Amino acid sequence: MGVISNNNLDEQLFQRLQTSRNVLVRLVRQPWLWGIVLLASAVRFYGSTVSAIWCDEGSSLMLSNYTLSGIWFHAAHDVHPPLYFMLLHGWIALFGDSLASIRALSVLPGIASVFLGMWLVRLIATQRAALLAGILLALLPTAVRYSQEVRMYSLLGMWLIAATIALVYWVKSPQKNRYLVIYTLLMTAAFYTHYFTAFCVIAHWLYLLLLSTRNSVAGALIKRPAWWISNAAIVVLFAPWLPGLADLLQHMDELKAGGDVGWESPVDARALPSMIWQVLMQSEGTKIPGPLFWLAPSVLFAGAVWVAVRDNTPYKFHALIVIYTLLPILLIYAISFASPMFIERYVTFAALGLPLIVAIAVDRLLKHRRALAISVFALFLGVECVGLRGNLTGDVDRFDQLVAHVNQQFLPGDRIIVSDLFWYFSYVYYNKTNVQPMLYTPPTPEGLSGRPTAYGFGTLVNADGAKIYVDHLADLPAAQGRIWLVSSSVQPDDFAPIPAGWDKTQDLTINDTQVRLYLTCGADNCGRDPKGSLFDGSVHP
Incomplete structure (x- = not known):
């Protein structure tokens, strides 16, 4: 099936296409999808072995050298859960510890996230939107950067995008609890990868709470016992790790004394737009003229809100993507006034939603404001290319x-x-x-x-x-x-x-x-x- 561009597409037919169980099958048959996957692979593998291992990556490697029980113990004393280090342990046993090998463990989830992003957009929007989302997500500088580090951030993004897909399937077919089983396993894996999974949980609950304000079948989803059981199961599956987490929190002063936490710079009003520039251009925007520094991120946020507000579909899936993206960024920013943690790599999982939102917005605009849609897409893509160029040609640690x-x-x-x-x-x-x-x-x-x-x-x-x-x-x-x-x-x-x-x-x-x-x-x-x-x-x- 070609890219959907007919402005007179019957809404009822469109809904039937979206709820079909064959969305994924039709998607993977599109040649352009595999072209985008190839593009995502090229930009992530290219240069992945140029820069030397830095401190955090080195700690990942040292921790992964322990036995699985040793990883469990030492990760409980570190500031991250153990899953990524266990996977790295097994990966090295299979493929060795060369720079190409160990960074591939992050490159591959990064590529998978691009595929998942297209799948998610295809579930909630048109095929054209999925195509645009794939291009923008493949070239998103922050996603490329953290697909080239021996850390857990690329893996976290993959888990959370996949979990959001499972949630979409369940919202469409709430009688099929297998989607919630998949959701439970993915969210549990995400929690064992990084604690900031909690912000995604909040986003998903807020989305279902939003649905509950509508007089429809979807409005009762948050009350379904299956949803509560799923979330309770996540807590139960994560429970073995909770004693280690509690012990770590009790020793927060020692972590601060050692510089493992609390080293982040305090935030101010400029930190939020600066983060957007960092995600898109790998630059904090200090050299960008003042009006543009504030205007571009403001327009991006306003556009995201517009996408959510103008979503009149029964399931408000466009609003789900906006909440998934903006809520974690805004919450981490707000918390950082009390305890600084507003760091690019910590919000990368949420930033993966920005290209999806832009793609959905451009797809809508193409129906009535074609020139504006093309301009928005070209500008966003151009900014990404500038950031990607900085990734590829910037200073290299030797x-x-x-x-x-x-x-x-x-x-x-x-x-x-x-x-x-x-x-x-x-x-x-x-x-x-x-x-x-x-x-x-x-x-x-x-x-x-x-x-x-x-x-x-x-x-x-x-x-x-x-x-x-x-x-x-x-x-x-x-x-x-x-x-x-x-x-x-x-x-x-x-x-x-x-x-x-x-x-x-x-x-x-x-x-x-x-x-x-x-x-x-x-x-x-x-x-x-x-x-x-x-x-x-x-x-x-």
């Missing part, structure tokens, strides 16, 4: 080159000390020396211990703390020693003061990190390799 330099120059007996957990996890991933790097943990200015606590990132290193923590560089034995110091290149020096008698022989800076090689004894004693030749101090990035 921390891997710094570690490769140490791997190349490393001699038996060398010691490696990393100044901060932010670099430590990444270093461990690239380390090929078979020597465990140490972590610099100087006391705070108040004289308190600088070592990580047992919560947050600290849970991943505390077990080996006796071996890896270095509170004072001067405590290290000086004789027969070469020490590599890895730190930020931004002043002040993380390791200052360097002990007297240490002789720096190398200093390599890449991006915002540096590695320095110090001899803690005379070159005649510790500057020779195992074959007896004097190390020449040359640098080979």
Whole structure:
């Protein structure tokens, strides 16, 4: 069936098409769908191995190295549920831990989300709207970015879009409880992936509450026992994790002290439009002229509200997509005035709805205001392309080159000390020396211990703390020693003061990190390799 463009399409026929069980079958038979899936795959796989592993990704890899029971324990002390790390554990066992492999575990859910987004729009709107939604979702910069990180955000988006599809099917056919069973399993998987699934739950309940104001069969859905049983089942299935979550909440002060939570910047009035620019352009909009900075996000929000208000269909599915998208963003923004958490990756699952809303709006406008519809689509697509270009051509973190330099120059007996957990996890991933790097943990200015606590990132290193923590560089034995110091290149020096008698022989800076090689004894004693030749101090990035 071709793209639906007949302005005189009979509404009753359209409704029959939408409620047909063959929507998915007809959709997957469209050549354009697979072209869009190919486009989504290309932009997500392209460049997915260029940037080095960063701190959060490194922590994912370190956590996934534990057994499943170990992942359960350490994730309970971390700030995220365990499902993604368990999946990563199994993925690495099957496909290895190469950069291409581990990032593919995020790329694939990202591609699946594009397919699911088209399926969802096809269920609630025309085939043309599904086509437009697929194009815009395939190129959404924030979706592309977090499809290339070894983190759970791409997976979360896939679960929640799929759960929303299951909800749509159930609303259309409430007598078929199998859709609620699927919904329950998907939402449970989402909760075990990220706690912010709760915002999607609120959105779904608000949508059903909206339906309850209508005098129709759909208005009674929120009262159906099956819906309540489904949500109760989600709680029961998530219950095994609740003790760990409660324990984590009791130790929130330790998480804040370690910088695992509470590091986010406070929000202000500009934070909301800035987030929209970040999602669409991968830029906070600081260089955008003031009127445009405020106008474009305002028009986008107003357009979304227009889509919801003008939805006169019995099930108000367009309003569902608007609620799914805007409610989590607005709630997280509002909560951030008390406890900052308004970070792009935290709202990416909701931002996946923006292309769907624009596609539905453009599809409507094409019937009566064709020029305006084409302009809206072209502008949104153009902004996305600017953001996507920034993703593909922006600054690339080459921390891997710094570690490769140490791997190349490393001699038996060398010691490696990393100044901060932010670099430590990444270093461990690239380390090929078979020597465990140490972590610099100087006391705070108040004289308190600088070592990580047992919560947050600290849970991943505390077990080996006796071996890896270095509170004072001067405590290290000086004789027969070469020490590599890895730190930020931004002043002040993380390791200052360097002990007297240490002789720096190398200093390599890449991006915002540096590695320095110090001899803690005379070159005649510790500057020779195992074959007896004097190390020449040359640098080979």
